[in-house]
Amino acid sequence: MSKEKDAGVSIDPGVEESARQRAIIRELRDEFTQKGWNKTYWITTLGCQMNARDSEKLSGILEEIGYRRSEAEESADLVIYNTCCVRENAEQKVYGRLGYLKNYKKRRPEMKIALCGCMMQENLVLEKLKKSYPQVDLIFGTHNLYKFPELLQAMLSSGERIIDIWKEHGEIVEDLPSNRKYSFKASVNVMFGCNNFCTYCIVPYVRGRERSRRPEEILKEISQLAQDGVKEVQLLGQNVNSYGKTLEHPISFAQLLQEISQIDGIERIRFMTSHPKDLSQDLIDAMATLPKVCPHFHLPLQSGSSRILEKMNRHYDQARYLDVVRRLREAVPDISLTTDIIVGFPGETDDDFEETVKVVRDVQFDSAFTFLYSKREGTPAAAMAEQVPEEEAKRHFDRLLDVLKEDIHAKNETWVGRTVLVLAEETSKHDEGMLTGRTPHNQLVHFQGDRALIGSVVPVKIVENQTFYFTGERIPSE
Structure with missing residues (x-):
């Protein structure tokens, strides 16, 4: 790590930057107090768990400044979209929401809209936002998220649009608030x-x-x-x-x-x-x-075809993947294996797809995230010939889901009647008398229980297999 010298003392730039951003948070908090501001915020997170973690940091910073979470996006003083660019539908959702919020901002010009995350790092997206979405007040990317207090202060004090996109990352900045x-x-x-x-x-x-x-x-x-x-x-x-x-x-x-x-x-x-x-x-x-x-391992497969894996630049073939699975199961016999699979990658034939089905049958995954290939401009695959017709990809995708559903249901039947330890996380969205949580194997379990159990590890007997989750009965403590 690079260091800077000051009066003979070695200063870590990341520590120095963290202190600077915390000082700005204090300045903003003092301003909120002096002006009696009672502002609210709303954050929508798209994409992966890395984005979810980033949103926790944004929320922590805002609440330390003095913002409070809004009960509705439309009534918030600050709306943030933490974006994802892995799939096109996530980008289209952002554009749709920006159009929706435009009318609310006309009625409340003091509403501020901010965009951050992976989508902001795409040049075409950035140009489109500049030209077609003047309602957006703040735009920043993935490399400078830690500068959010500084950028927020600049936006609030100037009343002007702030755009701050870095092409490369700087220091890793630790020790900022998180919610x-x-x-x-x-x-x-x-x-x-x-x-x-x-x-x-x-x-x-x-x-x-x-x-x-x-x-x-x-x-x-x-x-x-x-x-x-x-x-x-x-x-x-x-x-x-x-x-x-x-x-x-x-x-x-x-x-x-x-x-x-x-x-x-x-x-x-x-x-x-x-x-x-x-x-x-x-x-x-x-x-x-x-x-x-x-005892849970998420091991993305993406394709079971060695030919397609090479086109994907994955650096392994079918045999090597299956060998990894074998070694994992030898070391941890009851390990839960989950995966990611892409259907319809350029050049994928019926034979290639059947290789994927073969691996799925051989491995017997506990769960899988399946995706239709999404063409992303700027990637090598987007320029490949033999783009798979949508109807063919969809036919393969539907068959893969049928295979996975059958295999996962059959495998999960072996858990019925067993007692597992569930970390109770929250009440069910469909029944407030039910709690939901996960086992060490990352299986989702719903069971009857009081809210007081949330945050506790609870013994639960699995009574019904619903393929992608279980229902269970809590074992009372003696």
Whole structure:
């Protein structure tokens, strides 16, 4: 890490920047108090769990300044869209909401609209926003999210549109406010960016190259979370297998898991995502030997065809993927495996698709996220010949869903009658008398229970398999 010298003292630029942004937060809080402002905010988060974690930071900053969460988007004084550009429908949703909010802003000109996240890093998107969406007051990207207090202050004081997009990342800035969704579980970034450059994916272009947080900062954050009552942490990175390689003193992700496992109070450790190309035996061994690490592994397949995997630039073939699955199951026999699969990648034939079905049948995944290929301008795949016709891709997609549903239902039948430990997370959206939570294997379980149980680990007997979730009966404590 680069250092700056001042009067013979080495100053970490990230620490210095954090202090500067916190000073701005205090200035804004004082201004809110002096002017008697009672402003509200609304944040809509699109995309991955990295974005969700970023939104927690934005919310924490706003609430420390003096904003409070609005009960409705339309009535908020500040509306923020934390955007995703992985799929086109997420972008279209943003444009649609901006058009919807335009009429509300006409009636309330004091409403402020801000956009951030991956979508802002695309040149074509940025130009479109500049020309066609004058109602947007603040635009910033993925590399300078930590500057949000400074950018917010500039917008409020000037009354002008503020656009601040960086093409590259700077220092990792720690220790800014955060407002977690849950008091008993939390997500923790361990690294940022991606070096893999899969031909269909725009993430490396908008999130930047890989850089890892220092292990001491991660351990400090998780220790504080444990003191605050957090029982479960999920470690986030585009490819956690690469963690530590960019550090001055490199360590492996498996070593990081060992360190985190020693923190008192933390009962469950999860992580995502892991790339099959560089999944180490050390990480598999850590899964097998560290009791706090949950027996769930998200291992994106994307395609079962070795030919398509090569076109995707995934750096593994079908045989290598299946070997990774074999080694995981040998080390952790009851491990839950989930995956991502793309259907309709350019050049995919019926035979290629059948290879994907073969792998799905062989592996017997516990769950899967399935996607129709989405053409993203700026990626190599967008310029490939043999774009698959939509009706053919949809035919394959529907068949894949049928196969997955059948296999997942059959596998989940083996859990009926068993007692599992469920971390109760919230009341059911459909029945306030029901609680919902997850097992160590990341299975979703609904069961009768009082709100007082939320945040507790509860023994529950699985009584019914609903394919993608279970219903259960709580086992009363003796």
